[in-house]
Amino acid sequence: MFHKEGHKIIIITFIIVIAGFILADNFINISWLKILIMIALGVFLLLILQFFRNPKRLSSLNDRQVLSPVDGKVVVIEEVYEKEYFKEKRLQISVFMSPINVHVTRYPVGGNVIFSKYHPGKYLVAWHPKASEENERTTVVVENEIYGKVLHRQIAGALAKRIVNYAKLNDKVVQGGESGFIKFGSRVDLFLPLDTQVKVKLNQKVIGGVSIIAEMNEG
Known part of the structure; x- marks a missing residue:
């Protein structure tokens, strides 16, 4: 398919x-x-x-968990200041996609789309420190009644010349459903609450809509 x-x-x-x-x-x-x-x-x-393959993925829906939005490798797990939407410190987890990965972007959580914005920009290599602020990108925030607000950002890379974003303001979306597509290599950043329980490690390979990236803190 x-x-x-x-x-x-x-x-x-x-x-x-x-x-x-x-x-x-x-x-x-x-x-x-x-x-x-x-x-x-x-x-x-x-x-x-x-x-351009698009394998079917059966996501286990769980409002207490954040699923990986894409296939790829975890390249960043760190506390950062998120400037665009939250304007406060968040936990950033980034997944890098090579040209051989499936490039469908999926919703990490289900809920309501409360923010969706496209930014034109440069095409620095996806792992460049300034790529998340200077490259072509889209930012989407989904509000989940249990988990809270989760931001995922599609970032174009040196080869990715087109980002497709399906998220529209006030859409009701399902965890694991298609959020967009990035052509030819790139990365996706997740911004989560600081007390999130991280379930992945650096350099770990993840599967979009299947792998659990993080979980709510039980406390």
């Missing part, structure tokens, strides 16, 4: 690959070069298909 954001690119890629096969077969007489070109075209097609 492929994501709707990739349908146009996939069709164009199929046309390019088929045309490349035909041209290589008819105009290149060197056998090894012809085979090499066909293999390269095949690999290119496979890369595009795997990038």
Whole structure:
């Protein structure tokens, strides 16, 4: 199953690959070069298909937990001052996505969308310290009656040239449901209450809509 954001690119890629096969077969007489070109075209097609794949995820809905918004690797767990919405200290947990990860963004919690804003910006590498403030990005805040307010921020990387955000103000959203899509490598930041129980470690691989990032403090 492929994501709707990739349908146009996939069709164009199929046309390019088929045309490349035909041209290589008819105009290149060197056998090894012809085979090499066909293999390269095949690999290119496979890369595009795997990038836009959209596997079904069964999220275990739990208002006391925060799920990972994306597939990738945890690269930041630290206390920071969140400037845009909370304007106070929060726990930041960031997940970096490579081009081979599934790039669907999912709601880490269910509830009401109370903030959704797009920011144009630069395309610094996603792990750059200033990427969360200077790169193209979208910020979404979902208010959950039990957990509270959770902010997730899609951040474009050096290769990601388009962020798609489905979250609209006053939407009622389901935990694990699709919040958006980022094309070609990037990262997503989560901003959580300081007393959150973190359930992941640095460099841990996580699965969007499945892996538990954090849990409410029982106290």
